[in-house]
Amino acid sequence: MSELDFGIFKDFWNGHPNHLPLMGLHNDNNEPAEWNLNKxxxxxxxxxxxxxxxxxIEGIHKLLNNEDWRPHLVAIMASFKLEQTExxxxxxxxxxxxxxxSWISPQILSVLSIIDSEFEIKAEEILxxxxxVNFSPMEMAKYHSSRGPEGSxxxxxxxxxxxxxxxxNKNDDFGWKGNLIRLIESKKFKINTKHNNELS
Structure with missing residues (x-):
């Protein structure tokens, strides 16, 4: 991934699949020493x-504009490094x-449920x-890797x-969102101090 133009995030991968631990946001005893959630x-x-x-912000835009789901994970985590207004x-x-x-739509929605004050209104409208989902055209050879096995x-x-x-499941113990909040509350994942008071 590092050869792509992701701005300041281009070296996030440094030869390792550093996005993978962000999929579940929990430590695994079988994680390799070279790449794991802490790293x-x-x-x-x-x-x-x-x-x-x-x-x-520039880097986050570049990550989100890519069709591959892996940069999206980095982008949504990096969004918590921004001041709340940004x-x-x-x-x-x-x-x-x-x-x-995006194959990680559940994770994106979890972030939106935290940062978007109108999330429930928009969610009800969707229901x-x-x-x-309107996928842009892509070669079939790249489709599965970038978007997962699902069609539109x-x-x-x-x-x-x-x-x-x-x-x-609005309580904070639910799935990926719960893991994220626990990481923030335990200070294992540092967020911007000018962030939402509920998470600081």
């Missing part, structure tokens, strides 16, 4: 602590990413009116099912 969060800290907000500006882009399709219909259903789960 992934540490790399994110180093990148974001060493650059200003403008470069972080993070709020990302909300339309995250919803737009869902419409374009009432439906949701359609499966990806759309995944968004709807994830929304149902988030609305039905």
């Amino acid at each position: 992934s969060l540490e790399r994110l800290d180093i990148i974001c602590d060493g650059n200003d907000q403008g470069l972080i 993070q709020k500006k990302l909300i339309p882009e995250l919803w737009n990413r869902l419409e374009k399709g 009432n009116n439906g949701f359609k 219909k499966g990806a759309s259903e995944k968004v709807i099912n994830s929304i149902k789960s988030l609305l039905e």
Whole structure:
């Protein structure tokens, strides 16, 4: 991934699949010493602590604009390194990413349920009116790797099912969202101090 133009995040991977631990956000006893959740969060800290907000935002845009789901994971985690006012500006882009399709739509929706004050209103609208993922054309050889095995219909259903789960399980112990909040509360994942008071 490092050869692609991801701005300040281009070296996040450093030859290892550092995005993978972000899929579940929990430590695994079988994680290799070279890459694991702690190292992934540490790399994110180093990148974001060493650059200003403008470069972080620019990098997040580049990550989200890629059709591959792996950069999307890094982008949503990096969004918590932004000041709250800047993070709020990302909300339309995250919803737009869902419409374009992402294999990690459940994780994106979990972040939106935290940072978007209108999440429940938008979620109910989707449940009432439906949701359609519109993938852009892509060579079949790249499709599975970048987007997972789902077609547009499966990806759309995944968004709807994830929304149902988030609305039905609003406590912080649920799945990926719960793991994220526990990492933030335990200070294992450092967020911007000018962030939402509920998470600081």
